[in-house]
Amino acid sequence: xxxxxxxxxxxxxxxxxxxxxxxxxxxxxxxxxxxxxxxxxxxxxxxxxxxxxxxxxxxxxxxxxxxxxxxxxxxxxxxxxxxxxxxxxxxxxxxxxxxxxxxxxxxxxxxxxxxxxxxxxxxxxxxxxxxxxxxxxxxxxxxxxxxxxxxxxxxxxxxxxxxxxxxxxxxxxxxxxxxxxxxxxxxxxxxxxxxxxxxxxxxxxxxxxxxxxxxxxxxxxxxxxxxxxxxxxxxxxxxxxxxxxxxxxxxxxxxxxxxxxxxxxxxxxxxxxxxxxxxxxxxxxxxxxxxxxxxxxxxxxxxxxxxxxxxxxxxxxxxxxxxxxxxxxxxxxxxxxxxxxxxxxxxxxxxxxxxxxxxxxxxxxxxxxxxxxxxxxxxxxxxxxxxxxxxx
Amino acid sequence: xxxxxxxxxxxxxxxxxxxxxxxxxxxxxxxxxxxxxxxxxxxxxxxxxxxxxxxxxxxxxxxxxxxxxxxxxxxxxxxxxxxxxxxxxxxxxxxxxxxxxxxxxxxxxxxxxxxxxxxxxxxxxxxxxxxxxxxxxxxxxxxxxxxxxxxxxxxxxxxxxxxxxxxxxxxxxxxxxxxxxxxxxxxxxxxxxxxxxxxxxxxxxxxxxxxxxxxxxxxxxxxxxxxxxxxxxxxxxxxxxxxxxx
Ligand SMILES: Cc1cc2nc3c(=O)[nH]c(=O)nc-3n(C[C@H](O)[C@H](O)[C@H](O)COP(=O)(O)OP(=O)(O)OC[C@H]3O[C@@H](n4cnc5c(N)ncnc54)[C@H](O)[C@@H]3O)c2cc1C
Numbered sequence: 308x309x310x311x312x313x314x315x316x317x318x319x320x321x322x323x324x325x326x327x328x329x330x331x332x333x334x335x336x337x338x339x340x341x342x343x344x345x346x347x348x349x350x351x352x353x354x355x356x357x358x359x360x361x362x363x364x365x366x367x368x369x370x371x372x373x374x375x376x377x378x379x380x381x382x383x384x385x386x387x388x389x390x391x392x393x394x395x396x397x398x399x400x401x402x403x404x405x406x407x408x409x410x411x412x413x414x415x416x417x418x419x420x421x422x423x424x425x426x427x428x429x430x431x432x433x434x435x436x437x438x439x440x441x442x443x444x445x446x447x448x449x450x451x452x453x454x455x456x457x458x459x460x461x462x463x464x465x466x467x468x469x470x471x472x473x474x475x476x477x478x479x480x481x482x483x484x485x486x487x488x489x490x491x492x493x494x495x496x497x498x499x500x501x502x503x504x505x506x507x508x509x510x511x512x513x514x515x516x517x518x519x520x521x522x523x524x525x526x527x528x529x530x531x532x533x534x535x536x537x538x539x540x541x542x543x544x545x546x547x548x549x550x551x552x553x554x555x556x557x558x559x560x561x562x563x564x565x566x567x568x569x570x571x572x573x574x575x576x577x578x579x580x581x582x583x584x585x586x587x588x589x590x591x592x593x594x595x596x597x598x599x600x601x602x603x604x605x606x607x608x609x610x611x612x613x614x615x616x617x618x619x620x621x622x623x624x625x626x627x628x629x630x631x632x633x634x635x636x637x638x639x640x641x642x643x644x645x646x647x648x649x650x651x652x653x654x655x656x657x658x659x660x661x662x663x664x665x666x667x668x669x670x671x672x673x674x675x676x677x678x679x680x681x682x683x684x685x686x687x688x689x690x691x692x693x694x695x696x697x698x699x
Numbered sequence: 700x701x702x703x704x705x706x707x708x709x710x711x712x713x714x715x716x717x718x719x720x721x722x723x724x725x726x727x728x729x730x731x732x733x734x735x736x737x738x739x740x741x742x743x744x745x746x747x748x749x750x751x752x753x754x755x756x757x758x759x760x761x762x763x764x765x766x767x768x769x770x771x772x773x774x775x776x777x778x779x780x781x782x783x784x785x786x787x788x789x790x791x792x793x794x795x796x797x798x799x800x801x802x803x804x805x806x807x808x809x810x811x812x813x814x815x816x817x818x819x820x821x822x823x824x825x826x827x828x829x830x831x832x833x834x835x836x837x838x839x840x841x842x843x844x845x846x847x848x849x850x851x852x853x854x855x856x857x858x859x860x861x862x863x864x865x866x867x868x869x870x871x872x873x874x875x876x877x878x879x880x881x882x883x884x885x886x887x888x889x890x891x892x893x894x895x896x897x898x899x900x901x902x903x904x905x906x907x908x909x910x911x912x913x914x915x916x917x918x919x920x921x922x923x924x925x926x927x928x929x930x931x932x933x934x935x936x937x938x939x940x941x942x943x944x945x
Contacts, residue, residue, distance in 0.1 A: 322731075327768065327769040328772075328889065328893070331773055331776055332886075335776075335883050335884045335886075338883045339883050367886060368886060369885075369889070
């Protein structure tokens with residue numbers, strides 16, 4: 308891959324809305340990505356492995372639980388800082404961002420929000436420093452969009468519970484030290500618990516053959532009569548609302564991350580269009596290419612405004628799940644469209660790994676499906692505005 | 700060792716350059732400022748490395764207005780202990796050097812480190828002026844610096860090779876590429892920077908010795924002329940007659 312020449316694009320002077328610290332956090336993440344990740348990402352994607360040597364650096368730039376309070380090893384930053392870090396990571400690769408999203412929003416967040424003080428002390432500082440990596444198990448082979456139907460379950464066994472079932476499509480599973488998983492009690496209520504690698508009957512087979520998110524490891528979680536101490540159950544909240552609140556946090560990060568992918572595609576397409584000459588003119592001079600580029604920056608700018616406002620609402624603690632759904636759905640779709648258009652601007656070069664476009668496009672096919680599919684988020688908005696449930 | 704690092708702001712290299720006030724001032728509108736790379740990557744980082752091995756402290760000094768605070772915070776996030784901003788609009792090199800020297804004199808630093816030049820005005824003289832005003836040795840364009848008790852051994856790049864210099868502290872050194880490797884601020888550093896002291900001091904003597912008459916942009920890049928590979932004669936002709944370089 309050629310040197311990473313990326314520059315941010317800020318058509319509406321959004322930077323004026325950021326604090327100096329926001330910019331410092333964002334620029335540090337961007338500089339780290341350019342130095343450490345850009346040179347290796349194409350190779351990692353091609354080989355289909357997450358480069359684990361990046362974990363320390365991810366922790367250093369604050370990608371693991373930046374909004375977790377300082378006393379638990381986090382950076383105590385605000386939601387917009389979290390968003391900006393996710394944007395910079397996904398600007399490079401959605402898989403990189405996924406690893407950080409899962410650790411922050413799906414592992415640290417539930418432990419912080421619903422864990423006991425002992426659980427927080429035990430896990431959060433190590434997760435923040437990258438000494439421990441976590442994964443999040445909600446999806447099952449037969450229950451994706453409908454997690455309420457999950458069959459993973461546990462039975463009481465004194466100080467322990469006996470856990471059975473299987474989770475599928477779990478990011479970070481193959482190398483995670485712990486898994487925050489969701490399963491039903493004997494009464495049929497969903498509870499979260501921390502399952503640790505090494506517990507008997509717990510395995511994490513790797514899933515192969517992905518054409519998307521190849522630089523992120525995905526696997527299964529298999530529970531075969533796993534004895535989990537009751538002390539590992541998250542006491543603070545039960546019911547489907549608990550995992551869904553984690554998804555709110557992760558989706559918020561994805562809304563920012565998708566802007567990163569879109570910016571990278573636009574940035575590359577803009578540069579390429581000025582450099583590439585056909586019919587004696589740079590292709591940027593042709594109306595059809597300008598239409599693509601003008602629409603890209605328009606859509607990016609709209610998404611930036613939407614997402615910044617969502618950041619303010621989230622910081623104030625008033626953002627609704629439906630508002631987060633709207634941003635996730637809009638931004639990922641926007642990024643995918645921009646990736647497709649940007650790929651055409653690059654002509655044949657666009658299909659090669661000389662440019663990041665095709666990788667972003669393939670990655671975004673996962674991003675538009677996980678954390679609630681494009682359809683499901685539409686149904687959430689639909690239900691929110693009509694009051695009618697069209698899910699079932 | 701007590702180290703002072705001079706930090707200045709400079710426009711991001713991708714900025715569009717324009718002038719105002721009849722071409723006598725740089726138009727800062729819409730320009731993103733960064734820490735002058737020679738100050739940040741080489742002077743500051745080498746100062747931090749010396750502190751890590753020798754002990755002591757690293758203070759940064761900046762001559763400028765409140766708009767410099769973000770770049771000062773960045774230096775604090777990278778690892779300086781505290782910062783001083785001399786609150787005045789920097790007018791010319793001697794003016795800046797006087798401010799820095801006055802502060803350095805009052806605070807008895809062993810070493811003043813700064814970048815070999817700023818990437819905007821490229822004066823490359825502040826270091827020499829500070830040394831003169833403090834009456835201490837100056838080593839310019841250093842690419843390497845080791846400390847041995849009360850002396851420093853420095854390497855300078857000279858035409859076709861390297862010059863090795865020794866000098867006693869206190870000392871002023873301007874740093875060039877090679878002196879250290881860029882450090883990216885980490886989250887711990889960014890958090891620590893929140894509470895590190897940034898002291899604002901008022902300027903001393905604010906008289907200037909030069910005035911800017913005019914800035915001009917270089918002529919726009921002309922179109923490229925392509926000469927076919929087997930037509931060497933035409934290439935030589937063009938280089939001779941049009942480009943006038945041979
Ligand atoms: C790379 C990758 C990583 C992942 N990581 C994780 C992880 O870390 N943890 C985790 O728990 N999960 C993870 N997932 C799983 C992901 O969240 C699910 O794939 C997603 O929720 C969709 O579920 P499904 O694949 O079973 O699709 P299905 O639910 O079977 O959906 C298939 C299609 O039917 C549509 N559909 C479903 N229901 C309705 C309806 N009511 N009305 C209209 N249309 C409907 C969907 O929109 C979709 O188009 C990951 C997935 C991928 C691809």
